Amino acid sequence: MPTSPAADDYLKAIWAHTEWQDDPITPSALASALGVAPSSVSEMVRKLASSGLVDHAPYRAVTLTEAGRVRALAMTRRHRIIETWLVREFDYAWDEVHDEAEVLEHALSDRLLDRIDARLGRPAVDPHGDPIPQADGSVAREPFALLAEAAEGHAGRVLRVSDRDPLLLRAITACGIDVGTPVVVRPGGVEVGGALVELPDGAAEAVWLSDPSGAARP
Template sequence: MDEPAVVGATPDLTPVAQDYLKVVWSATEWADRPVTTKMLAARLGVAASTVSETVRRLADGGLLTHEPYGAVGLTAEGRRHALAMVRRHRLVETFLVEVLGYGWDEVHDEAEVLEHAVSDLFVERVADRLGHPVRDPHGDPIPGADGSLVVPDATEMWQAATGRWRVARISDADPDLLRWLDGVGLVLDADVELVERRDAVGTLVVRLGERTLDLGEPAARAIWLVAAASETSRP
């Protein structure tokens, strides 16, 4: 029996093009900010001149939009390819954690390599094996094969009001932070109470069960929360 075609598959793009599209999409997933060539250079670890040339080529190919000295954006076709790569990456991360026993702090770099090496068939078999999860080990939404997303109505911890919340997402940018948070039990779906934000010293007082923690602003900005009793998601 033939496997169904996967909407958003990217066999015609080079790994470099796939990376650019994924990074442009991911850069604005949790923050409302313009994507610049300088930002892309920092995230991809390449020279600004290389970014400018690649962005121009992808814009000429109808995948990116970019005005001189302006923000970089995705066309509809570029977004389709970007979501396909995000789906690959997050399904691979989830597979590594749930099936192969990796820690959530170990999977990002592995997935960066594997997402370019596996086939569309493999990706869909992984999705079947995992029961079609809607989020990865860090709480980031996994796009469906049709490009659909279930995104939690989440608030950055540093910006959240005092009160009771539940952890919905933790950035995977800093493996050391992930290991520390895991050690104190500040993980996905943990119930927390925000007690006080101390702007003068850049810390947030958080109650986690019987434990009280002082989180620095960088750590608090890496954690996203939903209301403790809310199961509501936005499309």
Template sequence: MPASKNPAIEDYLKTVYAHTEWQPEPITPSALAGKLGVAPSSVTEMVKKMAAAGLVSHVPYGPLRLTDEGRVRALAVVRRHRLIETWLVHEMGYAWDEVHDEAEVLEHALSDRLLEAIDVRLGRPTRDPHGDAIPAADGALAAEPFVRLDEAAAGHTGRVLRISDRDPEVLRSLAAAGVAPGVGVVVESADASGERVRIRLAPNGARGAKAVPAEASPVELTTAAAAEIWVTG
């Protein structure tokens, strides 16, 4: 079995890739262990295997970086995961807060033929239900300048690019407030304590999001919730 078809290695590759997708700092072995919920010793052994297979570059006690080959294989796993999430929402009736765990299982089981059929069926989407870019079959990936909402200045106007799927409860509360990928937002203010961010939704709407009236009321978010949202820069 090729290293890239090992489910455990696929999970490692995807996690290393995801860590730097929206910020520049490489992941450390201890952070990788925390994200995967495994012992640091397990990470040490797996990293040795991945380095020997040419998938990561690593010096003892230093951060991990994907090699070119590791990035190609990581993007293939990411493509599977995000296409499956999109399929579950658009074809199987799942809500966007229900798909992550299902995709975690199915991404290791689907054949390339079935994945291609799903891609065609969905019209070759470029973003998943959370706004994350879906890599093309050749690894090409759409990218736009972005800023995290909790770090955006008052007056910043942008469009929601993606919302982290890490916390289903946050996804549900944002959906109820009409905040979804594709929706325009204007940052009105952050309170003096830095605990809340107030935004106004722009009336451009988005597929899958509830309609936004022209005079929408402000939406107040905790900074923790705002930190799960990325908007165009």
């Protein structure tokens, strides 16, 4: 089913909203995530619903249909492979790749994307720790815990860092924290290599940790 770049961006945003938590996205939250007016969201959601890509009733959350989910995962795969490519092959920093990938994901052919993926060794995650959906639409993700909700003493690896705020990404980097860094949650911050690190404002809501207990959502 053909879609436009703008429609694809909406589908990605709807899917991404529930990737790391369960509450479906509302039209107002969708407008905030995309930086557009609520009226623009209403118009696009109507178009997506008429195309069979989303389900939506007035004053309710927006959810993807199966067709919408397939398209969202395909575009998310493109985005994350391109981000990984830019970091590995062109020395981009992890806070620089999102906007570039937003442009390139609509321009590359499927053949070129597959060649890039193969050259990278079929990576499982992107530079921010987000899982890269497979070509068949499957997504592998281990149990996790949001740092803000993790109990004191929780020990795990940094599994994922949100790419929503480039300035926050740079601040987290300056703390010596990256995807894969082992940490222990302590009052006032996290312990890294035996030293207490005070995190920048907003970091606890932007960092996800592995959950060795397996109690978190798979």
